[in-house]
Amino acid sequence: xxxxxxxxxxxxxxxxxxxxxxxxxxxxxxxxxxxxxxxxxxxxxxxxxxxxxxxxxxxxxxxxxxxxxxxxxxxxxxxxxxxxxxxxxxxxxxxxxxxxxxxxxxxxxxxxxxxxxxxxxxxxxxxxxxxxxxxxxxxxxxxxxxxxxxxxxxxxxxxxxxxxxxxxxxxxxxxxxxxxxxxxxxxxxxxxxxxxxxxxxxxxxxxxxxxxxxxxxxxxxxxxxxxxxxxxxxxxxxxxxxxxxxxxxxxxxxxxxxxxxxxxxxxxxxxxxxxxxxxxxxxxxxxxxxxxxxxxxxxxxxxxxxxxxxxxxxxxxxxxxxxxxxxxxxxxxxxxxxxxxxxxxxxxxxxxxxxxxxxxxxxxxxxxxxxxxxxxxxxxxxxxxxxxxxxxxxxxxxxxxxxxxxxxxxxxxxxxxxxxxxxxxxxxxxxxxxxxxxxxxxxxxxxxxxxxxxxxxxxxxxxxxxxxxxxxxxxxxxxxxxxxxxxxxxxxxxx
Numbered sequence: 001x002x003x004x005x006x007x008x009x010x011x012x013x014x015x016x017x018x019x020x021x022x023x024x025x026x027x028x029x030x031x032x033x034x035x036x037x038x039x040x041x042x043x044x045x046x047x048x049x050x051x052x053x054x055x056x057x058x059x060x061x062x063x064x065x066x067x068x069x070x071x072x073x074x075x076x077x078x079x080x081x082x083x084x085x086x087x088x089x090x091x092x093x094x095x096x097x098x099x100x101x102x103x104x105x106x107x108x109x110x111x112x113x114x115x116x117x118x119x120x121x122x123x124x125x126x127x128x129x130x131x132x133x134x135x136x137x138x139x140x141x142x143x144x145x146x147x148x149x150x151x152x153x154x155x156x157x158x159x160x161x162x163x164x165x166x167x168x169x170x171x172x173x174x175x176x177x178x179x180x181x182x183x184x185x186x187x188x189x190x191x192x193x194x195x196x197x198x199x200x201x202x203x204x205x206x207x208x209x210x211x212x213x214x215x216x217x218x219x220x221x222x223x224x225x226x227x228x229x230x231x232x233x234x235x236x237x238x239x240x241x242x243x244x245x246x247x248x249x250x251x252x253x254x255x256x257x258x259x260x261x262x263x264x265x266x267x268x269x270x271x272x273x274x275x276x277x278x279x280x281x282x283x284x285x286x287x288x289x290x291x292x293x294x295x296x297x298x299x300x301x302x303x304x305x306x307x308x309x310x311x312x313x314x315x316x317x318x319x320x321x322x323x324x325x326x327x328x329x330x331x332x333x334x335x336x337x338x339x340x341x342x343x344x345x346x347x348x349x350x351x352x353x354x355x356x357x358x359x360x361x362x363x364x365x366x367x368x369x370x371x372x373x374x375x376x377x378x379x380x381x382x383x384x385x386x387x388x389x390x391x392x393x394x395x396x397x398x399x400x401x402x403x404x405x406x407x408x409x410x411x412x413x414x415x416x417x418x419x420x421x422x423x424x425x426x427x428x429x430x431x432x433x434x435x436x437x438x439x440x441x442x443x444x445x446x447x448x449x450x451x452x453x454x455x456x457x458x459x460x461x462x463x464x465x466x467x468x469x470x471x472x473x474x475x476x477x478x479x480x481x482x483x484x485x486x487x488x489x490x491x492x493x494x495x
Contacts (some may be wrong), residue, residue, distance in 0.1 A: 389434075
């Protein structure tokens with residue numbers, strides 16, 4: 001058994017260097033119960049269960065060694081956590097002593113993290129076969145490889161913030177002639193920021209990738225050069241068939257694989273260290289997004305016409321009879337707390353609360369650009385916001401947004417995508433100012449229920465989880481029944 005595990009360990013080490021996608025399956029003679037936990041957020045990303053649900057609850061010695069070996073290389077088992085095999089079915093069925101039927105799950109399919117995005121379904125087939133082992137059927141969705149030459153490159157401009165250019169940028173933005181009409185403030189501010197960003201080198205061209213490239217981040221120029229030398233020595237040996245060259249080839253090959261192995265291990269160590277040192281959710285997701293494999297393009301696209309129909313229906317303002325679903329009224333009753341013009345203090349507080357490092361909308365105005373505005377521009381921006389607030393109309397260009405469709409799981413249909421809208425940051429600033437007034441008024445007038453924890457300062461989901469946990473504990477101690485209803489609203493943040 002020890003020798004078999006050593007061979008498996010060496011094979012996995014070799015394979016992980018040569019290729020990114022690895023899927024291994026077969027009769028392992030190892031029973032692993034519900035072992036091999038998968039991190040929650042990654043499991044959800046790939047449509048898999050974090051905790052396996054097997055019918056075979058036995059964990060034997062061979063299974064323990066198998067798990068230790070596979071997990072050391074970052075592999076996870078698909079049985080019992082993949083669509084089509086939940087709960088994980090038995091894969092071995094035979095008669096044992098005294099006419100009893102023996103069942104177990106020993107035919108396992110393992111995959112590395114890079115291949116999770118390819119997994120569609122795993123099922124135990126009911127096909128009649130001679131063997132006592134049942135057929136295990138794995139369905140993959142392998143992306144189509146698109147030839148680069150057939151696709152035109154798409155280049156877009158990206159705006160970035162360079163702290164070392166902050167003084168120069170500020171001078172170019174704040175030392176200009178200011179607009180005189182409130183309704184022109186937004187367009188003039190965008191033009192001024194765009195010119196200043198171009199002049200200070202804060203704009204660069206970005207080429208949108210047309211296909212997913214298989215990439216090993218740890219693979220360096222040294223690896224490429226050593227691989228090239230190894231191949232050259234192999235060809236020399238094949239041509240001259242001299243033992244000296246075969247020895248040199250084997251030596252170079254060993255050096256190459258050792259180098260790749262060490263660099264990959266170093267890369268993984270850095271990942272683990274960075275993950276262990278994160279202090280907030282933002283840093284955590286930065287690390288995860290950098291190191292985890294991205295879902296690959298499946299080669300099928302939803303036509304833009306279909307997206308248009310879907311979004312029009314999702315955000316419809318009229319019902320089937322043509323009547324508007326939203327009605328706005330402006331009552332004569334005014335509340336000073338809610339209806340007075342915004343003041344400079346509110347604007348400055350709102351700007352200071354804008355988060356850095358956020359993507360802009362179509363106008364390319366970063367939050368960092370707004371934070372550097374001086375008093376003259378702030379007064380102009382405040383007059384523009386109050387002009388909108390009192391008039392009740394927002395310029396169409398300000399409400400434009402970029403829409404990104406992120407596939408969650410399941411078939412490639414519009415309903416299975418999460419709609420992410422990148423709004424213009426000035427519009428976010430306006431909505432923030434309005435929401436802060438509503439929030440303060442609602443708290444002062446006790447509009448919210450005590451059970452409402454979301455979107456309120458000083459409260460959060462943790463509070464309600466604590467309350468629910470306490471209620472459950474009390475009922476369990478007193479041996480009483482408790483019923484809890486969890487409601488998941490469809491497209492709650494889209495409609």
